[in-house]
Amino acid sequence: MASKKSVSSLKEGDLKGKKVFVRADLNVPLDDSFKITDDTRIRAAVPTIKYLMSNGARVILSSHLGRPKGVTPKYSLKPLVPRLSELLGIEVKMADDCVGPEVENLVAGISDGGVLLLENVRFYKEEEKNDPEFAKKLASLADLYVNDAFGTAHRAHASTEGVAKYLKPAVAGYLMQKMASKKSVSSLKEGDLKGKKVFVRADLNVPLDDSFKITDDTRIRAAVPTIKYLMSNGARVILSSHLGRPKGVTPKYSLKPLVPRLSELLGIEVKMADDCVGPEVENLVAGISDGGVLLLENVRFYKEEEKNDPEFAKKLASLADLYVNDAFGTAHRAHASTEGVAKYLKPAVAGYLMQKELDYLVGAELDYLVGAVSSPNKPFAAIVGGAKVSSKIGVIESLLEKVNIIVLGGGMIFTFYKAQGYKVGSSLVEEDKLDLATSLLEKAKSKGVSLLLPSDVVIADKFAADANSKVVPAKEISDGWMGLDIGPDSIKSFSETLDTTKTIIWNGPMGVFEMEKFAAGTEAIAKKLAELSGKGVTTIIGGGDSVAAVEKVGLADKMSHISTGGGASLELLEGKTLPGVLALNEA
Numbered sequence: 001m002a003s004k005k006s007v008s009s010l011k012e013g014d015l016k017g018k019k020v021f022v023r024a025d026l027n028v029p030l031d032d033s034f035k036i037t038d039d040t041r042i043r044a045a046v047p048t049i050k051y052l053m054s055n056g057a058r059v060i061l062s063s064h065l066g067r068p069k070g071v072t073p074k075y076s077l078k079p080l081v082p083r084l085s086e087l088l089g090i091e092v093k094m095a096d097d098c099v100g101p102e103v104e105n106l107v108a109g110i111s112d113g114g115v116l117l118l119e120n121v122r123f124y125k126e127e128e129k130n131d132p133e134f135a136k137k138l139a140s141l142a143d144l145y146v147n148d149a150f151g152t153a154h155r156a157h158a159s160t161e162g163v164a165k166y167l168k169p170a171v172a173g174y175l176m177q178k179m180a181s182k183k184s185v186s187s188l189k190e191g192d193l194k195g196k197k198v199f200v201r202a203d204l205n206v207p208l209d210d211s212f213k214i215t216d217d218t219r220i221r222a223a224v225p226t227i228k229y230l231m232s233n234g235a236r237v238i239l240s241s242h243l244g245r246p247k248g249v250t251p252k253y254s255l256k257p258l259v260p261r262l263s264e265l266l267g268i269e270v271k272m273a274d275d276c277v278g279p280e281v282e283n284l285v286a287g288i289s290d291g292g293v294l295l296l297e298n299v300r301f302y303k304e305e306e307k308n309d310p311e312f313a314k315k316l317a318s319l320a321d322l323y324v325n326d327a328f329g330t331a332h333r334a335h336a337s338t339e340g341v342a343k344y345l346k347p348a349v350a351g352y353l354m355q356k357e358l359d360y361l362v363g364a365e366l367d368y369l370v371g372a373v374s375s376p377n378k379p380f381a382a383i384v385g386g387a388k389v390s391s392k393i394g395v396i397e398s399l400l401e402k403v404n405i406i407v408l409g410g411g412m413i414f415t416f417y418k419a420q421g422y423k424v425g426s427s428l429v430e431e432d433k434l435d436l437a438t439s440l441l442e443k444a445k446s447k448g449v450s451l452l453l454p455s456d457v458v459i460a461d462k463f464a465a466d467a468n469s470k471v472v473p474a475k476e477i478s479d480g481w482m483g484l485d486i487g488p489d490s491i492k493s494f495s496e497t498l499d500t501t502k503t504i505i506w507n508g509p510m511g512v513f514e515m516e517k518f519a520a521g522t523e524a525i526a527k528k529l530a531e532l533s534g535k536g537v538t539t540i541i542g543g544g545d546s547v548a549a550v551e552k553v554g555l556a557d558k559m560s561h562i563s564t565g566g567g568a569s570l571e572l573l574e575g576k577t578l579p580g581v582l583a584l585n586e587a
């Protein structure tokens with residue numbers, strides 16, 4: 001992994017007298033009289049601009065505002081000038097356009113340390129089309145590029161993505177780094193922790209087999225460093241997690257089977273509560289000794305958890321003195337125990353795992369941004385499979401803006417086949433995503449992204465380890481049969497495609513790898529990625545079951561990064577900020 005490049009790596013020698021194109025997200029809310037009703041985004045952009053100013057750069061500041069169709073005075077950036085000038089302590093100049101001769105004249109007049117704000121870049125339809133000629137025009141104004149528009153980072157527009165191809169270096173601003181700059185549990189010392197009740201949200205959503213045996217303990221092991229740190233500093237740990245997606249209290253999704261392994265890894269007897277709020281839990285919390293750990297029952301037994309219900313978040317918060325979020329795998333969910341609770345407990349800090357994941361993955365994101373210019377890490381492929389079709393199919397749309405190749409497997413593929421009119425038997429299908437699947441296929445084509453679907457599949461006559469199975473062309477699944485793995489031809493063609501890449505992110509197994517008969521596709525892809533890692537390809541595996549699959553074949557330590565988050569790592573890659581991270585205090 002190339003080192004991440006941030007604006008802070010550029011010094012006075014790189015910046016003095018240089019024209020720097022800064023894309024910020026200044027899309028702030030305005031009232032009917034064009035008064036800014038919330039200036040958060042302007043304030044957020046200040047550190048990068050000030051840094052550039054103080055190093056003698058000439059700042060050309062660009063943003064969009066709203067979603068104008070053509071030049072629309074209502075969406076002018078003019079009302080922002082006074083507040084920007086005030087925050088930056090200089091008189092910010094404003095251009096009436098964002099390209100063209102008049103703008104070029106104004107750019108020529110910027111003094112060292114000065115700032116020129118360009119008019120709304122979306123007044124040109126070429127912006128959203130990521131038109132190369134328009135991107136070149138923007139780029140021609142400047143010497144280098146800083147992207148600080150995290151809120152717009154998931155859009156491949158001319159000023160957010162296209163322009164980076166024509167300006168070097170292209171680096172990330174401070175806001176883009178913000179996701180990785182949260183206060184960490186390591187900043188809390190014995191004096192802050194001894195005797196304190198600490199609410200630790202972990203992602204202990206591990207795979208269990210039919211007899212409730214843990215089949216992969218990666219996520220439990222990953223949570224240990226934070227808990228041990230708290231224990232060794234005399235804290236009283238209240239440990240919380242979800243498991244699966246229960247609707248109400250469902251014994252099958254109890255966290256009880258985790259207690260022995262947790263106790264073993266922590267070297268103490270972990271206590272367990274039958275609930276996660278209420279008087280009985282309060283009693284048990286009162287009984288935790290310094291360095292002790294109480295595991296709360298599955299927080300998703302309450303529907304209020306996923307609704308991020310404030311009253312429920314308050315109840316959780318009332319158990320503790322401070323909050324540590326170490327649940328990276330669930331950080332993309334704004335739930336009561338991952339986001340809401342942070343409002344009521346101070347400090348609210350990131351655990352070691354959260355920190356480690358963000359350092360790697362947000363770093364990867366920033367690298368990608370740099371890669372858009374010098375392309376060291378391209379071709380870039382995403383492999384998406386697994387069973388959470390409805391929550392991940394949407395991610396593919398954003399991935400189309402980021403990657404060169406998308407490989408689909410697992411339960412994800414049948415919605416695409418059905419959308420194309422093929423018979424899929426009783427395979428997993430999201431009926432309400434058929435139109436989306438069709439539009440994704442078209443979009444991929446128009447963007448020149450290769451979207452690969454398996455050409456053959458292993459089908460079964462029931463969802464069971466002892467099912468009858470056979471390999472058939474993907475388009476010929478008979479009624480009564482279901483696709484449970486990719487077939488040998490697909491393994492071959494996927495492998496050949498992956499051979500051409502430099503970066504691969506994989507989330508979601510290729511088949512039902514928990515059953516031997518349907519494990520070949522997943523195992524072959526795991527082996528391929530391990531082999532490619534050895535050849536210098538960056539390989540990132542994310543997700544509870546995906547990591548379990550790679551562990552099962554003993555290849556986890558061959559990969560560049562094993563992430564405990566599946567959906568979470570994909571959303572980061574999309575350029576989204578994670579609510580569970582943003583809710584935490586700044587370092």
Ligand SMILES: Nc1ncnc2c1ncn2[C@@H]1O[C@H](COP(=O)(O)OP(=O)(O)OP(=O)(O)O)[C@@H](O)[C@H]1O
Nearest residue numbers: 386387388410411484511512543544545546566567
């Ligand atoms: N063709 C298929 N039909 C049904 N289930 C499948 C199929 N292929 C794979 N699966 C199942 O998908 C599950 C994993 O999917 P999932 O999307 O949860 O991935 P993950 O790696 O756990 O990511 P996350 O951490 O986001 O949950 C496995 O249990 C596997 O058996």
Ligand SMILES: O=C(O)[C@H](O)COP(=O)(O)O
Nearest residue numbers: 205245329330544566567
């Ligand atoms: O397995 C995961 O990706 C996390 O535990 C989050 O689970 P969820 O997709 O059910 O929110």
